[in-house]
Amino acid sequence: MMHDPTNIIPFFVIIPLAGAFIISIVGKRLKWLPDVMGILATLGLLSISILSVRFVNLYGTLVYTVGGWKPPIGIAMVMDGLTAFFVVTINLVAFCVALFSINYMERFTSKWKFYALFLLMLGGMNGVVVTGDVFNLFVFLEIAAVASYALVAFGTEKHELEAAFKYAVMSSVGSLFILLAIAILYSYTSTLNMADMANVLIKKGEPSNIMLMVSVFFIMGFGLKSALVPFHAWLPDAHPSAPAPISAMLSGVLIKSLGIYALCRMFYNVIGVSDVTTSVFLFLGALSMIVGGILAIGQWDFKRLLAYSSISQIGYIVLGIALGTPLGILAGLFHLFNHSVFKSLLFLNSGALEYSTGTRDLKQMGGLFKKMPITGSTNMIASMSIAGIPPLSGFWSKLLIIIALVQAGRFGYAVWAVIISVLTLAMYLKVLRYGFFGQLKEKLNKVREVPIFMKLSMIALACICIIGGMLLVYGFGRFFLNPAADVMFEGTKYAAVTMAAVQ
């Protein structure tokens, strides 16, 4: 059965969904099961993700036809460079988060519910990136989104419920427009398969007003999912309210797989980008970068600061990808990967701080480096990485983005990117200053370092931050990033490639 490499594709959805199912049935009785299941499922997913990168490099684009029905009639699952890139990113973060949760979630009563929802969300995210069918994408997107509403409200305190409610309402509005756009697309092209749809659209030639309307709906809908300004307002409430591991997932990968990935796939591979959409994306990216950065620096709640910083960093990613040049796309994707790693790590750090000190207010911390050396140093690495200090990973992607912007002649955006990177440095130095350096506060004398699994998870992510830049040179770029960037750069050739891959 495993002779056919396409057979691994459905497992990206099967493993997490089956895991969620088993946990919700027996997890309540077998206390050890949720932890074990969470680790095994994410580890399995991570392994097949890495395997899929290899397969894509060996065999090119792979298509799995669900139930043997050939596209465009049946549902297709497509594994190309971009998908492989995203599944690795998602499942890497998911694995570290699952590891972290073993200790962290002890504080909450129903751990099994957490794991069930977590795996459900993971299944949704993996589904979004592997599917080759627009409506299927919407379904997976909703699975992930609904699971994340519940997870944001997991603490069931007043402000958590409020944040979850806001998030649910706004996100549903976004979903509504996505669904509307899909419906219009379906009536316009009579197909739901992405590759087929792209073919039909190419044949129809010049973009009509209907396609422009679809574009607006997609930009708004996916823009809302990826928290681009001005559709970002749900994020600063929702991300800090969730338990720390979930914040890490939300900021680290959810906004990217549901938002950025879907946006890229639809615009680059299906609809095709025009000059106008390119400038819209660039503008939205720059706006998010600036607004998020300026808002973040004034925050005293550690997680809220991180949430605003996510908006800002998403802006960088979009700015890079929207350039449409090979270097720009590569830089954007590389930054996306790096951001997933260091932002998850930062959220896990915030969780570790909350676990040990019981607060996220930076004003009440201080001098914690001595008490929590592992949390402190991993936080240091992540902060320096996101601020773009060499030789950490964030530096390389920032450098590439700036070079790409200059190369494309977008000097204004390049200057803004530089200014916001100074702000980013400033905000993370603020965290380090008030959290970890200086004099230890009296009441924090009894603070202890976090348990082993939380440490392991943070150390693993910190290592990736350190070696991220080296990876760019050795193979990582060639096997991992370039195939992903090529998929986007080739644009609507996607259709031909995917169709050819169907046996």
Add this chain to the structure above:
Amino acid sequence: MGSELFKIDGLSGFIALFVGIFTLLTVIYSFGFMRGRKGLWRYYLYIALTMISSIGAVFSNNLILFIVFWGFLGLLLYLLINFGKKERTTYTAKKAFIIIGGTDAFMLLGIALVWLISGSFDMTKIDIALDNRFSIMAYLCLAAGAFAKAGAMPFHTWVPDTSEDAPTPVAAFLPASLDKLLGIYFLVRISMDVFKMNLGMNVFLMALGSFTIVAAVMMALVQHDMKRLLGYHAVSQVGYMVLGIGTGNPIGIAGGLFHMLNNTIYKSCLFLGGGIVEKKTGTTNLEKLGGLAKIMPITFITFLIASLAISGVPPFNGFVSKWMVYQGIIDTAKSGGSLWIIWLVAAMFGSALTLASFMKLTHTIFLGQRSRDLPRLKNEPLGSQSAMLIPAVVLALLCAIFGIFAYRIPLGLFIVPSLGSSISITGVWNPGLATILIVAGILIGVAIYLLGTVSKTRTTEIFVGGETLRDVPEMRISGTEFYDTIQNIGILKFFYKLAERKFFDIYEVGTKITFAFNRMLRYIHNGVLPTYLAWCMLGMAVLFYILLK
């Protein structure tokens, strides 16, 4: 890549040599100064990493590789400052790193522009004329990084703060020596190898240098903290280097480089001497110090030599390099214009004020009466005392050697080979002969003093209006108040007031602007769901307008 990543030439070789020497001296000094503190393995690790990164940076020929080492140094600086124990240390560390890291980010932009213009990251292959706005922008971005590292205005404000709040060996190691070496090295590198300078840019550099000299020394005059005062001088001296490099002629550039080298020597020596005083008395506040010459004679002598050197008193090294910078400025007169007079006057005026400021400093710390506020002196063990004294003595000796044998040793061995072109020293200045004359003059003076006056003087308590000074402590002249009147002179008063409010601090100004925008944006993020939904709809309406237009 196909091109060399590293390249060793005269300039980078000599910088790297001195990076090594200063690291060694700092480590020896730290054995004494940091003794008994916890977590020192991290301290020495950071020092070692700083050395490696600095050497890596000066040997890098590839701009990307260079910026990797260079940027990493900012982080190390931040970590090292955080070893300070003062209340404000964390603030200072953050400020220093934001200024350094921020300019590093602009350097990325500069590198990107260089790459766009020349298509290469290889410093030896790039040769860009400053004839359009992109190349000027690129030069300014790269120079900003060099200025921030060296501490030239307007990116200087981290230097005085760091000097005051970081542990003394760190202050002597980074802002006073290594960062100067690197910053000026990079400025020379881009001005000579990467870009082709033109007259406009030279004038800009000279203006910036002159301004830095005078403004920083004016600030130094009114400081009340020993280390902070030294920090302002560290800024002021950068002005001479920038001025020298800005002249664009070989002697000026050689003077700038030589001054950089000299400055690192005497400035480190001053910091190290200050650190010994601090360790002994537990304070750096000038009002509490005084009359320490008798207790700490060696420190006093090294400090005095370094003070004379920084003030440009012959025969010490500071004089020679300043002389060369002046020569460079005068040489620019050949290319027309009369601006050179301004630069020359600024440089000389700055030099005079430096002397004034060091008269104050040396007097307040070592001469005069002991202050009543002076805390009990601590006696360090002999080992740690000598660990602190040895580097200071070595540096003071270097001050003298580099001054007396200026042409043979520093210029002949390091500076001239690094520039690769022969330099004709035009002034009539023979340091060897001059030294003999000066020494002879001093000896004759001493002889006259001993012969003529000693037998006829009587010693008594210092008295004012019949009261001995010891009974009226408020009459004690500490030397700090003496200069306070400067703050009240006409127009200067206005500028000092603004400086007090941190109006010239690029960091504070940036913070204010950022937080103004921050407040504005927070005001509209009111947490009301319908507002947020309205934004979405509004955003969509705008998108419709743009796309359907």
